[in-house]
Amino acid sequence: MDKFLSVNDVQNLDELVKIALEIKANPVAFGDVGKNKMLGLIFFNPSLRTRLSTQRAARHLGMDVMVMNIDKEGWKIETQDGVIMDGDKAEHLKDAAAVISQYCDIIGVRSFPNLQNKEDDYADAVMKDFVKYSHSPIVSLESATRHPLxxxxxxxxxxxxxxxxxxxxxxxxxxxxxxxxxxxxxxxxxxxxxxxxxxxxxxxxxxxxxxxxxxxxxxxxxxxxxxxxxxxxxxxxxxxxxxxxxxxxxxxxxxxxxxxxxxxxxxxxxxxxxxxxxxxxxxxxxxxxxxxxxxxxxxxxxxxxxxxxxxxxxxx
Amino acid sequence: MDKFLSVNDVQNLDELVKIALEIKANPVAFGDVGKNKMLGLIFFNPSLRTRLSTQRAARHLGMDVMVMNIDKEGWKIETQDGVIMDGDKAEHLKDAAAVISQYCDIIGVRSFPNLQNKEDDYADAVMKDFVKYSHSPIVSLESATRHPLxxxxxxxxxxxxxxxxxxxxxxxxxxxxxxxxxxxxxxxxxxxxxxxxxxxxxxxxxxxxxxxxxxxxxxxxxxxxxxxxxxxxxxxxxxxxxxxxxxxxxxxxxxxxxxxxxxxxxxxxxxxxxxxxxxxxxxxxxxxxxxxxxxxxxxxxxxxxxxxxxxxxxxx
Amino acid sequence: MDKFLSVNDVQNLDELVKIALEIKANPVAFGDVGKNKMLGLIFFNPSLRTRLSTQRAARHLGMDVMVMNIDKEGWKIETQDGVIMDGDKAEHLKDAAAVISQYCDIIGVRSFPNLQNKEDDYADAVMKDFVKYSHSPIVSLESATRHPLxxxxxxxxxxxxxxxxxxxxxxxxxxxxxxxxxxxxxxxxxxxxxxxxxxxxxxxxxxxxxxxxxxxxxxxxxxxxxxxxxxxxxxxxxxxxxxxxxxxxxxxxxxxxxxxxxxxxxxxxxxxxxxxxxxxxxxxxxxxxxxxxxxxxxxxxxxxxxxxxxxxxxxx
The missing domain is CATH 3.40.50.1370 (Aspartate/ornithine carbamoyltransferase)
Structure with missing residues (x-):
C-alpha cells in the first residue's frame, strides 16, 4: 500500500481487518516495524480521536510522531497553481508538502471541506496535492470527502x-x-x-x-x-x-x-x-x-x- | 495508588517523597517502568512547568507522552448530564474521557476554576468526571481546588x-x-x-x-x-x-x-x-x-x- | 560548543559541515548520542521547517523532544529587569529560562524582531537572556538578527x-x-x-x-x-x-x-x-x-x- 485515501487503496481488506485485530490482541506484536521511522501528522482542522489514536498506533509500532496543527501553528497555505502570491498566503502547498515529506516517512493529513462549493470540495485538492508533491506515503486523517481510518x-x-x-x-x-x-x-x-x-x-x-x-x-x-x-x-x-x-x-x-x-x-x-x-x-x-x-x-x-x-x- | 487528585490518594507520603529523591539522584533508575505505556496530558488551561516537567518525568520512566491543549486544539466540552446538546458544545465529557482513556495508560488533566461560583468550582466536576468515566488512572495537573503535583x-x-x-x-x-x-x-x-x-x-x-x-x-x-x-x-x-x-x-x-x-x-x-x-x-x-x-x-x-x-x- | 547563536560559536566549520553530511549518509550513525537526553524547543513565533527538521534531527540522535509554542500555549513574558510586574506579563524571562533549562539538556529558542526599533531588535535580548539564565546550552532557532541553523x-x-x-x-x-x-x-x-x-x-x-x-x-x-x-x-x-x-x-x-x-x-x-x-x-x-x-x-x-x-x- 503506497497511500491510504480510500478503500480503493487497500489491496486486501480482510487481511487489513485481521492485522488490526492482531495488534489489538497484542499491541507490541510488531513493536519494531516502525523503528527509526517518523510519522508526521498535519492538521488543517481540529482533531481529538484521530490524532491521539494515530499517535498511539505509531508508538505501538515503535514509530515516532510529530504533530503540527498547521492552521494554528503555521501560516496560510496557497493551493492554486501559478498565482502571484502577494496576498495573505505565505507558502505554497507544493513546497510545504515536498519539504515536510523529507522529514517524515509517512504523512497523515486532515483537511475538511469548506461546504461552499461541491465541485471544489469533491476535488479534494489538499489531499491530492499532498500525494502529488510528497516524497513519502500519505494517509488521510479525513479529507473533504472521506474518513477511511x-x-x-x-x-x-x-x-x-x-x-x-x-x-x-x-x-x-x-x-x-x-x-x-x-x-x-x-x-x-x-x-x-x-x-x-x-x-x-x-x-x-x-x-x-x-x-x-x-x-x-x-x-x-x-x-x-x-x-x-x-x-x-x-x-x-x-x-x-x-x-x-x-x-x-x-x-x-x-x-x-x-x-x-x-x-x-x-x-x-x-x-x-x-x-x-x-x-x-x-x-x-x-x-x-x-x-x-x-x-x-x-x-x-x-x-x-x-x-x-x-x-x-x-x-x- | 489508582489516582492522584489530593494527598488523600497517597498511601505512604514519606515513601513518595523518598522515591522522588531517588529519581532525582538517578533519573534513569526506573527507566523501564513505563516501557510501552502512554501518558496523555489534557489541558483545559495553559501550562508551562507542569507540562514540561511531567513530560520529562514520563520519559525518565521510559513512558511515552501525548499532549493535548483541548481548549485550543479541540472543541467545547459539555459537562452537564442529560442536556440536549444543540448549543456550542460538540462533545460530552463522559464520552471524551472514556475515549481518551483507551489511548492512554494514565491521563493527566488540568482544569481551572471559573471563579464565578464557589460551589460550582469546589465540586471540581471536570476532574471528578474524568475519574468517573476514564478507564485509566487520573493524575491532577491542577484542578479547580488543588495542585497536588x-x-x-x-x-x-x-x-x-x-x-x-x-x-x-x-x-x-x-x-x-x-x-x-x-x-x-x-x-x-x-x-x-x-x-x-x-x-x-x-x-x-x-x-x-x-x-x-x-x-x-x-x-x-x-x-x-x-x-x-x-x-x-x-x-x-x-x-x-x-x-x-x-x-x-x-x-x-x-x-x-x-x-x-x-x-x-x-x-x-x-x-x-x-x-x-x-x-x-x-x-x-x-x-x-x-x-x-x-x-x-x-x-x-x-x-x-x-x-x-x-x-x-x-x-x- | 556550548551554544549555537552564530557562526562565531563554531569551533570548526568544515568539521560541522562534514558531520552533517555523515548523518545525511547514515541518519542512525550516532543514534545513541542523545539517549536519555531532552531537547526543548521554545517558539515565540511560528515555525514549520525549523520545528519539524530539528525534531527529526534530535530523534536521529536518539534524543527526546518537547515543543512549546510559548506565544500560544503560555503567557506573556517580561524581559526588562527590575520592573514592577503589575501589567499583562505573568512571568519573567529569567525565571522561565532557568526553569525550562532544568527540564531540558539543550534548549532551542525562536524569537523574531518587532521591526520597530533597530537598537532594541539588534540587542537580541530574548536569545541573550536565555543564554544568561539557562542552565543548559541554547541553540538559536532564529533570533531577531540571525538564523544559524x-x-x-x-x-x-x-x-x-x-x-x-x-x-x-x-x-x-x-x-x-x-x-x-x-x-x-x-x-x-x-x-x-x-x-x-x-x-x-x-x-x-x-x-x-x-x-x-x-x-x-x-x-x-x-x-x-x-x-x-x-x-x-x-x-x-x-x-x-x-x-x-x-x-x-x-x-x-x-x-x-x-x-x-x-x-x-x-x-x-x-x-x-x-x-x-x-x-x-x-x-x-x-x-x-x-x-x-x-x-x-x-x-x-x-x-x-x-x-x-x-x-x-x-x-x-
Missing part, C-alpha cells in the same frame, strides 16, 4: 461484534444544529459496500442522498423506520445536504435515534464516529445502553491506524 | 533543605493584580498538614481564610509580621478572596514579601510555585537571594511527577 | 552541489508584500564570509545594505544584473529596509528572480530558505527548474540541526 475502525468493530455471514447495517442520517461534512457517511458507505459480509441500507430525508460514487448499490430510503427493521447495526451520522450543497435543510427531530427507534431493529448495536451531540443525534438512553458500541469503536481507531501504518511501512 | 514538589524541596524534626513553614498571601484560583494554597496547606515534620502557619488579610477542609489545624493570623517570626520556610502565593468569592478584595502592597520581611524569619528559605510577578508578590531582592528556592522547587516538579507516575504504574 | 544547511547545500575551490554566491534582495526580518540575510552573509570556498556578492536596492557586522568584506552593489553575472549560486531573500528600519521601502518588482535573471549566471543554482511567495520573490519557472535547490536545501535542515546537537551533546 474511521471506516476501517468501523468495519473492525462490526466484525468483532457479529459473525453473521451477512449483517444488515443501516446508515441513518440524524439531526444536528450545524452543517457538517459528508466525509464520514461517504466513506462508511464505500467501505460497507466493499465488505462481503455487509448488506448496507442508507436512510436520510429528501435532499440528503449520498453521491452514487459512495452509495454504490446500497438500498436507499427516506423511511427511517422501514430501514431500521431487523438491522444488526445502526450507524447514525449527520451530514449536510447534498442537493442544496452544504446547507442544513432538514431540522426534523424525529430522525433522532431513540430507544423506540432501536426497538425496531434485530437487537441492533448502535454506532457513531464521535464526537456526538447527545439527545440531538441520539438519546442518552441509546448511547449509554448495553448495545452502544461508541466507546469500543473509538478504541478500534488505534488498531485500524496501526494496521494501516504497518502495511505501508512494509510496503505490502 | 506542586505540593509534592514543595514537600520534597522542604525536606531537601532542612532536616529539622519540626520546620516552621509560613504560607503567606501576597498581592497580585488579577484574581487567582485557590488551588495552590489549598493544596499546599493540605500537604503540609499531612507532613509530620511541618508546623504550618497561614497568614492572609481578612476575607482570605482558606476553607477549613484544607487549612485544617494550621495557625491562622492576619498579622504577617508575627507569622514570619522564626519561619524556616516562607511560601508566598496570591489567591482570590474566599469570602467575596473569586474577587480581588485586598490591594495592600505591604503584603509583598521583601527583604525586610524575610529578615524577621529564622534565615528562612523563600518558596513560590511560579509563575511569579516580580516586585508585586515578592521583591527581586528576595527572589534572587541565596535563600530563594524558586528555581530548585520548579526542578523538583519533574521528580515529584516521576514518583507519582511510577507509583501508579506499579499500582502501589 | 538555516545558514549551516545552506553551506551544506552549497558544498554538496559544487566542489569548485571558490564558488561565486550571490545574495540578492527580492520583493515581498510585507516587512520581513533581516535575520536570514545577516546570518547567510556571516556564514558565507566564514567559508573559505565562497566569494560572496550582495545585491539590494538602496536602503537595504546589511549591517557591516554581517556583510563583512562581501562585494555590495545595487545592480542586480551585474551581481548575477557568472554566479554559481543565487540566494534570494527579501528583507525590510535597514536605513528606514523595518519598513518596506522598495516595491520594485524588477528585482524578482526570473528565468531571464538566472540566464545571466554560470548555470547557477537557485536557493531560498522558504517559505517563499511564488511569482513575487522568484518565478515558478525558476523554483521548479532543475537548478532549483529549495527542497534539497530544506532537507539539509535536518542534518544541520543534527550536527549541531551532536556537537553540543559531545561538548566538542
Amino acid at each position: 474511521q471506516s476501517l475502525a468501523d468495519l473492525v468493530t462490526i466484525r468483532e461484534n457479529s459473525d453473521k455471514p451477512k449483517k444488515k447495517v443501516v446508515l441513518t442520517w440524524a439531526p444536528h444544529p450545524r452543517a457538517l461534512p459528508q466525509a464520514v457517511p461517504n466513506s462508511f458507505a464505500e467501505w460497507m459496500n466493499a465488505a462481503d459480509d455487509v448488506e448496507l441500507v442508507i436512510t436520510a430525508p429528501e435532499g440528503y442522498d449520498l453521491d452514487p460514487e459512495f452509495a454504490g448499490d446500497a438500498t436507499f430510503t427516506n423511511n427511517q423506520d422501514e430501514a431500521l427493521k431487523d438491522a444488526d447495526f445502526v450507524y447514525a451520522k449527520n451530514w449536510s445536504s447534498t442537493t442544496e450543497y452544504g446547507k442544513v435543510v432538514c431540522k426534523d427531530n424525529s430522525w433522532e435515534v431513540t430507544e423506540e427507534k432501536m426497538a425496531l431493529t434485530n437487537n441492533g448495536k448502535f454506532m457513531h464516529c464521535l464526537p456526538i451531540r447527545r439527545n440531538v443525534v441520539a438519546s442518552d438512553g441509546v448511547l449509554d445502553s448495553e448495545n452502544s458500541l461508541i466507546i469500543a469503536e473509538a478504541n478500534n481507531r488505534t488498531f485500524a491506524a496501526a494496521a494501516v501504518l504497518k502495511t505501508i511501512l512494509e510496503n505490502k | 506542586q505540593s509534592l514538589a514543595d514537600l520534597v524541596t522542604i525536606r531537601e533543605n532542612s532536616d529539622k524534626p519540626k520546620k516552621k513553614v509560613v504560607l503567606t498571601w501576597a498581592p497580585h493584580p488579577r484574581a487567582l484560583p485557590q488551588a495552590v494554597p489549598n493544596s499546599f496547606a493540605e500537604w503540609m498538614n499531612a507532613a509530620d515534620d511541618v508546623e504550618l502557619v497561614i497568614t492572609a488579610p481578612e476575607g482570605y481564610d482558606l476553607d477549613p477542609e484544607f487549612a485544617g489545624d494550621a495557625t491562622f493570623t492576619n498579622n504577617q509580621d508575627e507569622a514570619l517570626k522564626d519561619a524556616d520556610f516562607v511560601y508566598a502565593k496570591n489567591w482570590s478572596s474566599t469570602t467575596e468569592y473569586g474577587k480581588v478584595v485586598c490591594k495592600d502592597n505591604s503584603w509583598e514579601v521583601t527583604e525586610e520581611k524575610m529578615a524577621l524569619t529564622n534565615n528562612g528559605k523563600f518558596m513560590h510555585c511560579l509563575p511569579i510577578r516580580r516586585n508585586v508578590v515578592a521583591s527581586d531582592g528576595v527572589l534572587d537571594s541565596e535563600n530563594s528556592l524558586i528555581i530548585a522547587e520548579a526542578n523538583n516538579r519533574t521528580f515529584a511527577a516521576a514518583a507519582v507516575l511510577k507509583t501508579i504504574l506499579e499500582n502501589k | 538555516q545558514s549551516l544547511a545552506d553551506l551544506v547545500t552549497i558544498r554538496e552541489n559544487s566542489d569548485k575551490p571558490k564558488k561565486k554566491v550571490v545574495l540578492t534582495w527580492a520583493p515581498h508584500p510585507r516587512a520581513l526580518p533581516q535575520a536570514v540575510p545577516n546570518s547567510f552573509a556571516e556564514w558565507m564570509n566564514a567559508a573559505d570556498d565562497v566569494e560572496l556578492v550582495i545585491t539590494a536596492p538602496e536602503g537595504y545594505d546589511l549591517d557591516p557586522e554581517f556583510a563583512g568584506d562581501a562585494t555590495f552593489t545595487n545592480n542586480q544584473d551585474e551581481a548575477l553575472k557568472d554566479a554559481d549560486f543565487v540566494y534570494a531573500k527579501n528583507w525590510s529596509s535597514t536605513t528606514e528600519y523595518g519598513k518596506v521601502v522598495c516595491k520594485d518588482n524588477s528585482w524578482e528572480v526570473t528565468e531571464e535573471k538566472m540566464a545571466l549566471t554560470n548555470n547557477g543554482k537557485f536557493m531560498h530558505c522558504l517559505p517563499i511567495r511564488r511569482n513575487v520573490v522568484a518565478s515558478d519557472g525558476v523554483l521548479d527548474s532543475e537548478n532549483s535547490l529549495i527542497i534539497a536545501e530544506a532537507n539539509n535542515r535536518t542534518f544541520a540541526a543534527a550536527a549541531v546537537l551532536k556537537t553540543i551533546l559531545e561538548n566538542k
Whole structure:
C-alpha cells in the first residue's frame, strides 16, 4: 500500500481487518516495524480521536510522531497553481508538502471541506496535492470527502461484534444544529459496500442522498423506520445536504435515534464516529445502553491506524 | 495508588517523597517502568512547568507522552448530564474521557476554576468526571481546588533543605493584580498538614481564610509580621478572596514579601510555585537571594511527577 | 560548543559541515548520542521547517523532544529587569529560562524582531537572556538578527552541489508584500564570509545594505544584473529596509528572480530558505527548474540541526 485515501487503496481488506485485530490482541506484536521511522501528522482542522489514536498506533509500532496543527501553528497555505502570491498566503502547498515529506516517512493529513462549493470540495485538492508533491506515503486523517481510518475502525468493530455471514447495517442520517461534512457517511458507505459480509441500507430525508460514487448499490430510503427493521447495526451520522450543497435543510427531530427507534431493529448495536451531540443525534438512553458500541469503536481507531501504518511501512 | 487528585490518594507520603529523591539522584533508575505505556496530558488551561516537567518525568520512566491543549486544539466540552446538546458544545465529557482513556495508560488533566461560583468550582466536576468515566488512572495537573503535583514538589524541596524534626513553614498571601484560583494554597496547606515534620502557619488579610477542609489545624493570623517570626520556610502565593468569592478584595502592597520581611524569619528559605510577578508578590531582592528556592522547587516538579507516575504504574 | 547563536560559536566549520553530511549518509550513525537526553524547543513565533527538521534531527540522535509554542500555549513574558510586574506579563524571562533549562539538556529558542526599533531588535535580548539564565546550552532557532541553523544547511547545500575551490554566491534582495526580518540575510552573509570556498556578492536596492557586522568584506552593489553575472549560486531573500528600519521601502518588482535573471549566471543554482511567495520573490519557472535547490536545501535542515546537537551533546 503506497497511500491510504480510500478503500480503493487497500489491496486486501480482510487481511487489513485481521492485522488490526492482531495488534489489538497484542499491541507490541510488531513493536519494531516502525523503528527509526517518523510519522508526521498535519492538521488543517481540529482533531481529538484521530490524532491521539494515530499517535498511539505509531508508538505501538515503535514509530515516532510529530504533530503540527498547521492552521494554528503555521501560516496560510496557497493551493492554486501559478498565482502571484502577494496576498495573505505565505507558502505554497507544493513546497510545504515536498519539504515536510523529507522529514517524515509517512504523512497523515486532515483537511475538511469548506461546504461552499461541491465541485471544489469533491476535488479534494489538499489531499491530492499532498500525494502529488510528497516524497513519502500519505494517509488521510479525513479529507473533504472521506474518513477511511474511521471506516476501517468501523468495519473492525462490526466484525468483532457479529459473525453473521451477512449483517444488515443501516446508515441513518440524524439531526444536528450545524452543517457538517459528508466525509464520514461517504466513506462508511464505500467501505460497507466493499465488505462481503455487509448488506448496507442508507436512510436520510429528501435532499440528503449520498453521491452514487459512495452509495454504490446500497438500498436507499427516506423511511427511517422501514430501514431500521431487523438491522444488526445502526450507524447514525449527520451530514449536510447534498442537493442544496452544504446547507442544513432538514431540522426534523424525529430522525433522532431513540430507544423506540432501536426497538425496531434485530437487537441492533448502535454506532457513531464521535464526537456526538447527545439527545440531538441520539438519546442518552441509546448511547449509554448495553448495545452502544461508541466507546469500543473509538478504541478500534488505534488498531485500524496501526494496521494501516504497518502495511505501508512494509510496503505490502 | 489508582489516582492522584489530593494527598488523600497517597498511601505512604514519606515513601513518595523518598522515591522522588531517588529519581532525582538517578533519573534513569526506573527507566523501564513505563516501557510501552502512554501518558496523555489534557489541558483545559495553559501550562508551562507542569507540562514540561511531567513530560520529562514520563520519559525518565521510559513512558511515552501525548499532549493535548483541548481548549485550543479541540472543541467545547459539555459537562452537564442529560442536556440536549444543540448549543456550542460538540462533545460530552463522559464520552471524551472514556475515549481518551483507551489511548492512554494514565491521563493527566488540568482544569481551572471559573471563579464565578464557589460551589460550582469546589465540586471540581471536570476532574471528578474524568475519574468517573476514564478507564485509566487520573493524575491532577491542577484542578479547580488543588495542585497536588506542586505540593509534592514543595514537600520534597522542604525536606531537601532542612532536616529539622519540626520546620516552621509560613504560607503567606501576597498581592497580585488579577484574581487567582485557590488551588495552590489549598493544596499546599493540605500537604503540609499531612507532613509530620511541618508546623504550618497561614497568614492572609481578612476575607482570605482558606476553607477549613484544607487549612485544617494550621495557625491562622492576619498579622504577617508575627507569622514570619522564626519561619524556616516562607511560601508566598496570591489567591482570590474566599469570602467575596473569586474577587480581588485586598490591594495592600505591604503584603509583598521583601527583604525586610524575610529578615524577621529564622534565615528562612523563600518558596513560590511560579509563575511569579516580580516586585508585586515578592521583591527581586528576595527572589534572587541565596535563600530563594524558586528555581530548585520548579526542578523538583519533574521528580515529584516521576514518583507519582511510577507509583501508579506499579499500582502501589 | 556550548551554544549555537552564530557562526562565531563554531569551533570548526568544515568539521560541522562534514558531520552533517555523515548523518545525511547514515541518519542512525550516532543514534545513541542523545539517549536519555531532552531537547526543548521554545517558539515565540511560528515555525514549520525549523520545528519539524530539528525534531527529526534530535530523534536521529536518539534524543527526546518537547515543543512549546510559548506565544500560544503560555503567557506573556517580561524581559526588562527590575520592573514592577503589575501589567499583562505573568512571568519573567529569567525565571522561565532557568526553569525550562532544568527540564531540558539543550534548549532551542525562536524569537523574531518587532521591526520597530533597530537598537532594541539588534540587542537580541530574548536569545541573550536565555543564554544568561539557562542552565543548559541554547541553540538559536532564529533570533531577531540571525538564523544559524538555516545558514549551516545552506553551506551544506552549497558544498554538496559544487566542489569548485571558490564558488561565486550571490545574495540578492527580492520583493515581498510585507516587512520581513533581516535575520536570514545577516546570518547567510556571516556564514558565507566564514567559508573559505565562497566569494560572496550582495545585491539590494538602496536602503537595504546589511549591517557591516554581517556583510563583512562581501562585494555590495545595487545592480542586480551585474551581481548575477557568472554566479554559481543565487540566494534570494527579501528583507525590510535597514536605513528606514523595518519598513518596506522598495516595491520594485524588477528585482524578482526570473528565468531571464538566472540566464545571466554560470548555470547557477537557485536557493531560498522558504517559505517563499511564488511569482513575487522568484518565478515558478525558476523554483521548479532543475537548478532549483529549495527542497534539497530544506532537507539539509535536518542534518544541520543534527550536527549541531551532536556537537553540543559531545561538548566538542
